[in-house]
Amino acid sequence: MAKGFLHLHMTVVILFMLFFGYKLILLLANKKASLATFRQKTKVVDMILGSLILLTGGYLLYASHSIEPYLVGKIILTLVAIPLGIISMKKENKLFGLLTMAIFVYNFGVAETHSLTFKREKIVIQPEAVDTTAASSKTPANAILNQNEEVALKNGKAIFTQVCSACHGQDGKLGQGGAKDLSKSTLKHIEVVQIITKGKGLMQPYDGVLSEQEIEAVASYAEGLRAN
Numbered sequence: 370m371a372k373g374f375l376h377l378h379m380t381v382v383i384l385f386m387l388f389f390g391y392k393l394i395l396l397l398a399n400k401k402a403s404l405a406t407f408r409q410k411t412k413v414v415d416m417i418l419g420s421l422i423l424l425t426g427g428y429l430l431y432a433s434h435s436i437e438p439y440l441v442g443k444i445i446l447t448l449v450a451i452p453l454g455i456i457s458m459k460k461e462n463k464l465f466g467l468l469t470m471a472i473f474v475y476n477f478g479v480a481e482t483h484s485l486t487f488k489r490e491k492i493v494i495q496p497e498a499v500d501t502t503a504a505s506s507k508t509p510a511n512a513i514l515n516q517n518e519e520v521a522l523k524n525g526k527a528i529f530t531q532v533c534s535a536c537h538g539q540d541g542k543l544g545q546g547g548a549k550d551l552s553k554s555t556l557k558h559i560e561v562v563q564i565i566t567k568g569k570g571l572m573q574p575y576d577g578v579l580s581e582q583e584i585e586a587v588a589s590y591a592e593g594l595r596a597n
């Protein structure tokens with residue numbers, strides 16, 4: 370459901386930008402008669418698209434678990450850009466028109482990177498204390514291997530709790546905002562790593578936020594939540 374809304378929201382925004390872009394070109398080229406005709410013809414479409422942006426955006430906001438700063442920034446900018454865009458066309462103000470377009474393009478970057486500065490902040494993971502005596506009864510080589518695995522799994526769990534559980538729940542089943550039930554996932558390890566790295570739908574990419582090892586660790590932990 371939320372995924373469908375995200376696609377609809379993006380489609381509507383792109384359509385709105387295309388229409389606005391065309392009008393802006395006419396305005397900048399001083400083709401006032403063509404602009405007036407085009408505006409007249411697309412008046413209703415424009416109104417529908419504008420309302421759909423706010424409606425789908427509103428729903429996505431409602432469906433998202435935590436309201437992050439980038440979202441607040443995006444909402445404020447959108448609420449500024451829409452009236453600014455309308456005024457720019459009504460008053461044939463080129464500067465306002467360019468400003469509106471700039472806000473739309475900037476917002477696109479914000480939506481893509483989930484950051485107001487286009488830079489994602491690194492997440493600092495607090496690893497849980499690792500019990501180094503656990504593998505003591507095994508042969509030394511095995512002990513080190515087991516210990517490494519254990520450390521990775523504990524890190525994975527710490528990351529999952531801190532980063533993923535808001536949407537997926539500690540058991541992977543929460544399904545907040547359309548998050549997939551991880552206990553029922555059938556994806557291969559490489560696909561899980563890919564989704565965490567690149568993101569999917571409403572799930573943000575963790576590329577640059579978590580290190581490769583951290584992504585590996587949390588992927589393995591998430592796979593461990595599956596009902597066998």
Ligand code: HEC
Nearest residue numbers: 372532533536546547548549554555561569570571572591
């Ligand atoms: C903002 C909420 C959110 C957070 C935080 C989040 N996810 Fe997701 N996750 C989703 C959504 C939504 C989907 C479904 C994506 C789709 O298919 O469109 C998803 C899908 C997945 C899938 C794919 C499951 C499948 O079988 O298709 C995996 C694996 C996954 N998430 C793991 C993680 C891990 C690991 C973390 C933490 C690093 C995490 N997620 C953080 C929302 C979130």
